Amino acid sequence: MGIELVSIGTKGAKIWRDQTYPWRVHGAIGEGARSFAIQPGIPCDDTTGDPMAFVVTVTEAGGGGDSTIVPGQVQGYPLLLTTDNAEYDGVNVQLRGETAMLVTGKEVYLRGKFKLSDKTQSDFLFGLCELKTDLMKVSAAHGVLATNVAGIFFVNVDGSTAIDFQVYVSGALVSTTGVGTMTTEDIDYAIWWDGTNIHIYVDDVEMATLTGTLPAGALTPSINLRAGTTTAITASVAELGFVSIE
Numbered sequence: 001m002g003i004e005l006v007s008i009g010t011k012g013a014k015i016w017r018d019q020t021y022p023w024r025v026h027g028a029i030g031e032g033a034r035s036f037a038i039q040p041g042i043p044c045d046d047t048t049g050d051p052m053a054f055v056v057t058v059t060e061a062g063g064g065g066d067s068t069i070v071p072g073q074v075q076g077y078p079l080l081l082t083t084d085n086a087e088y089d090g091v092n093v094q095l096r097g098e099t100a101m102l103v104t105g106k107e108v109y110l111r112g113k114f115k116l117s118d119k120t121q122s123d124f125l126f127g128l129c130e131l132k133t134d135l136m137k138v139s140a141a142h143g144v145l146a147t148n149v150a151g152i153f154f155v156n157v158d159g160s161t162a163i164d165f166q167v168y169v170s171g172a173l174v175s176t177t178g179v180g181t182m183t184t185e186d187i188d189y190a191i192w193w194d195g196t197n198i199h200i201y202v203d204d205v206e207m208a209t210l211t212g213t214l215p216a217g218a219l220t221p222s223i224n225l226r227a228g229t230t231t232a233i234t235a236s237v238a239e240l241g242f243v244s245i246e
Contacts, residue, residue, distance in 0.1 A: 008107055009033075009245040013038055015109075017119045021204055023192040025109040032246030036221070038237060040078040040139040045223050046160035051079070054093050057133040057224065061088040067225075069093055072236060077115070083122075083227040088138050090123070090226030090233075098218035100193075100244045102152070108193040109116055113239035119161050119182040122233040123226040126189055127153020129164075135224045142228060146171045148218035149163065150215040152198060154189050156182045158228030163187075165200050165208065169215050179207040186238055 003026060005017050013030035017023075022055040022067050029037040032112055033202045042051045058067045067089050071079040082092040090163030100108045114128050126142070142158040149168045156163050163183040167175040180187070180202040190201035198210040221242045225235045 007110050010105055011246055012227055013245050015243055015245065017109075023109060023190045023199060023201055024092045024111060024204075025050075025241060027241075028243045028245060031099075034239075034242075034244040036242045037093055038078050038240035040071070042078065046072065053095060055068065055131065055133075057062075057092040059088060059092070059134070059138045060084055061086040061139065065154040065187050066091075067091045071227040074138070074236065077236040079201050079236040079240065081223065081225045081237070083225060083233045084228055085232045086227065087229060088142075088226055090134055090136075090224065092128055094129065094131055095221040095242065098131055098220045099217040099244075100221075101213045101217075102193050102219070104197070106193070106196050106241075107195055108138055108219075109191070109241070109243040111188070111190040111239060111241045112221075112223070112237065113186050113188045115186045115236045115238065116182065116184060117234040117236075118228075119184050121158060121231065122156070123158050123180070123228060124156045124225065124235065125222065125224040127151055127155075127191060127222060129153060130215065130217050130221040135222060136226055138226075142226070144168065146173065150217055151219055152191065152215065153222065154179065158226075163202070165210075167198075167210065167214060170211055174213045175210060175212070177208045188239070 011032035013033035
């Protein structure tokens with residue numbers, strides 16, 4: 001097992017990817033290449049404390065402290081998301097700039113490894129979405145806030161350990177596929193758009209290949225974490241990498 005540098009796309013861009021697990025990419029260079037990888041010591045805003053690479057929206061359903069996204073303090077986890085301790089408290093996090101499109105002639109790779117502190121009392125979403133400050137519901141009922149949501153993502157909803165992969169187009173759910181079971185251990189999630197199909201991986205196992213109706217607009221890596229009870233929930237981020245190639 002090793003890392004290889006290969007040419008991808010129509011403009012000669014190159015990506016570094018794992019020879020055994022090609023959906024694990026580690027960066028890209030060249031015309032038409034866009035990439036991001038989380039690193040220890042990620043720059044943060046001096047006032048808010050939020051990592052500057054992301055658009056962060058905090059939801060506070062109750063009083064008390066704030067839900068946060070901050071550099072991790074535990075070795076191996078460079079980023080930490082924490083909800084406050086009221087139901088629906090949480091954070092919506094999206095990489096600045098929508099640079100991924102699911103169209104022929106492009107390739108998109110997204111990978112994240114997360115560890116949640118509770119496997120049943122939280123809402124969790126990870127994937128590629130259009131910029132939207134509230135991807136998951138903030139009151140009344142847990143789940144995706146379908147209004148105007150467009151994207152492809154993994155999702156786990158309060159009260160269940162089921163992990164589904166869902167496709168939303170213009171606020172409508174067009175596809176849902178069961179892909180795993182939530183735990184309180186590290187889970188590795190990956191999405192690879194190869195220009196024709198979406199390949200979905202959990203812990204380096206391909207769980208499904210999808211085609212059909214897909215979002216037509218520009219997307220960006222997105223995370224949403226919300227409390228499902230009156231206890232603070234955390235998501236420790238071990239890996240977060242993204243590459244888009246034209």
